[in-house]
Every structure is written in structure tokens, then in C-alpha cells.
Amino acid sequence: MRSLYLCILLLSLVLPEAAPATELLILQSSRSLVYAEALRGFRAAARSSEQPLVLSDYAEVDVQRLVREVRPRMVIAVGDKALTACRKIREVPVVSMLSLSLSQKPQSDHVGGVTMVAAPGRYLELFAQLGAKRIGVLYDPKVSGLYLKRAAAEADDHNVSLTTEPVRHSRDLQGKLEKLKGEVDLLWLLPDSTVVTTVNMEALLLFSMTQGIPAVTFTGQYLKNGAAASLDIDPYDIGVQTGELALSLLRSGPDQKVPVLDPRRVRLQVNDSVLRKLRLRTP
Numbered sequence: 700m701r702s703l704y705l706c707i708l709l710l711s712l713v714l715p716e717a718a719p720a721t722e723l724l725i726l727q728s729s730r731s732l733v734y735a736e737a738l739r740g741f742r743a744a745a746r747s748s749e750q751p752l753v754l755s756d757y758a759e760v761d762v763q764r765l766v767r768e769v770r771p772r773m774v775i776a777v778g779d780k781a782l783t784a785c786r787k788i789r790e791v792p793v794v795s796m797l798s799l800s801l802s803q804k805p806q807s808d809h810v811g812g813v814t815m816v817a818a819p820g821r822y823l824e825l826f827a828q829l830g831a832k833r834i835g836v837l838y839d840p841k842v843s844g845l846y847l848k849r850a851a852a853e854a855d856d857h858n859v860s861l862t863t864e865p866v867r868h869s870r871d872l873q874g875k876l877e878k879l880k881g882e883v884d885l886l887w888l889l890p891d892s893t894v895v896t897t898v899n900m901e902a903l904l905l906f907s908m909t910q911g912i913p914a915v916t917f918t919g920q921y922l923k924n925g926a927a928a929s930l931d932i933d934p935y936d937i938g939v940q941t942g943e944l945a946l947s948l949l950r951s952g953p954d955q956k957v958p959v960l961d962p963r964r965v966r967l968q969v970n971d972s973v974l975r976k977l978r979l980r981t982p
Contacts, residue, residue: 722747722949724771726762726785728778729755733934737777737797740938745946754780763787773945776812785810792948792957796941797934799890801959802846811957813941816890816917817930818961819850823857825928825967826885828982829913835883836863837875837903839893846889866891872899876906888916888926900924913977919968927973928982936964 723745727734730753742749750769754760762784766774776782776795783800785793788809795801795812802814826834834854838847847863854861862883864875872894879886886907888895894903904925907914913927922929940963948955969981 721750721769722772723749723775723945724766724769724773725749725751725775726777726781727751727753728780729753734777734797737934737938737941740935740940741775741796741942741945742938744939744942745949747946747949749775754784760784766790772949775941775945782810792955794941794945794948794957796937799892803842803844805845806957806959808956811944811959813937813944813960813962815932815937815962816846817932817965819846820853820857821930821965822887822915823850823853823859825915825930825982826859826887827857829885829915829928829979831885831913832859833883834859834861834885834887835879835912836861836887836889837866837872837879837894838863838889838891839867840865841867842893843889843891866894869893869896869899873902876902879906880910884912886910886912886914888914888921890917911977913973913979919966922968922970922973925973926970927977927979928967928969931966931968932962933964933966937962940964 750771766788771791773791774785774788774793776785776793777797779798779800782795782798793810795810797815798812799815801812802816836847838844851861862879864878866872866875886903888903900921904914904921908925914925916926916929919929919931940960944960948957967982971981974981
């Protein structure tokens with residue numbers, strides 16, 4: 700894999716030395732179809748000069764040095780690895796997309812973007828439509844604490860209550876599930892890396908089936924395993940939304956606080972057979 704120094708050398712050959720050479724430095728964590736789809740939407744909305752870089756193509760990348768060399772007006776971070784690499788950047792704003800940590804950790808004023816999890820209110824609306832009032836949530840406070848705090852603040856508005864159980868290690872899940880027996884009428888699965896492991900997903904969905912309560916997830920891939928419903932993101936529209944945000948910030952000039960936004964478009968998917976079995980109407 701190429702080093703950062705070769706990368707900078709290549710960039711210096713194609714970029715003029717006078718004035719900022721490009722408006723956007725796009726740092727992509729790796730090559731994936733999801734990232735490509737999001738970038739397609741981004742470029743449709745923000746037609747700006749750019750310098751793309753895929754971090755996984757290089758053995759190491761000193762992003763701070765890269766920013767000093769390329770001198771962009773803004774950095775676009777695609778994915779968690781890219782956002783982590785941008786944490787020490789102070790010279791220019793950082794706009795992120797498709798990064799789970801964007802909604803899981805506090806951000807400085809110059810770091811923001813569009814998260815990749817539906818707003819808590821979207822889920823709470825869905826729970827109300829399913830007739831669920833007692834919502835069980837297993838979560839790692841270090842991973843999902845901020846998101847769940849938002850959900851708790853909005854729960855009363857949707858006439859639902861949250862029963863939360865902190866899980867600080869994936870092996871503790873089974874004991875936490877026992878505490879939810881008979882106490883909840885819906886299981887809410889967050890994109891929490893401590894809770895959602897391959898082994899734990901089997902236990903979570905088995906709990907849903909044996910307790911006769913629906914499980915609502917963040918991705919439709921679990922519907923075939925017994926989840927009742929999911930709220931999926933639209934990578935292309937997240938790209939468009941991120942592009943619109945980036946363009947607005949570029950037009951506003953420097954020293955603007957970069958907001959953290961929820962995805963504006965999510966897609967409801969349901970497992971009709973599970974809903975019928977639980978005698979729930981399709982939301």
C-alpha cells in the first residue's frame with residue numbers, strides 16, 4: 700500500500716501552488732458500494748472542486764499534514780475511520796456522513812454532518828403506531844448514551860416509556876435480557892457495537908419470539924431473522940443532504956458552527972408474517 704508521502708507528492712504534481720487548490724478534500728474510509736452511493740448523491744448536490752482520497756489504499760495517512768498541503772476549504776469525512784482521522788483537524792470545518800460515531804460522541808463546533816441513524820422521534824412514532832407503550836432498550840452508555848438521552852427526552856410526547864438496561868460488555872447481554880422479561884412490550888435494537896454482535900442478535904430475536912413482542916431494528920437485514928420492523932437509511936439521500944450542508948457552509952464563509960443533522964429520509968420495512976403472528980397492524 701502507498702504511503703502518505705507518495706500521496707502528497709502525487710497531489711503536489713497536479714495541484715497549483717498559488718491559492719487554495721481545491722474546495723473539498725474528500726476522505727473516504729474504504730471502498731464500498733454504500734460509500735459510492737452516498738458520494739454520488741453528495742456530488743449531485745455539491746458541485747465543487749474536490750480532491751478524493753481513500754484511506755484504505757494507504758499504509759498510513761497523516762491527515763493534518765495532508766490538509767496543510769492540499770489547503771482545502773472543507774474536509775468531507777465518509778465513514779468512521781475517516782472521521783476518526785479528522786479529529787485533530789482545526790484549520791477547516793469537517794463534514795461527516797455515514798459515521799455512527801457522529802451521533803455517539805460529542806463533537807467540536809467545527810465537526811458535524813449527517814448521522815446514519817433515524818432520529819429517535821421517528822422510532823417513537825413507529826412504536827406508538829404499533830401500540831407499544833413499554834419499550835425495552837439494551838445499550839452501552841459509551842456507544843449509545845447520547846442517542847438514548849435524546850430518545851428519553853421525547854418519549855413522553857409519544858406516550859411511551861423506555862426501560863433501559865446498560866450493557867458494558869457483550870457477554871453481559873443474557874443477564875440483562877432476563878430483567879426485561881414481562882416488563883416490556885417491544886424490544887428496540889440500536890446500532891450499538893457492544894450489544895449487536897452475531898451471537899447476541901440470535902439471543903435478542905429469540906427473546907422477541909419467546910416473549911411474543913416485536914423487535915424493531917435499524918436495518919432490514921434482520922427482518923428475515925424475525926424482526927418485526929426496521930427504519931433504514933437512504934445512502935444516496937444522506938449524500939445529497941450532506942452535499943447541501945457543505946454547500947451552505949461554503950457559502951456562509953469561515954467560522955461557522957457545523958451542525959449535526961439527522962437523516963431526513965428513512966425507509967420503513969416490515970415483516971408482515973411476524974406482525975400477523977403478534978396481531979399487530981402494519982404501521
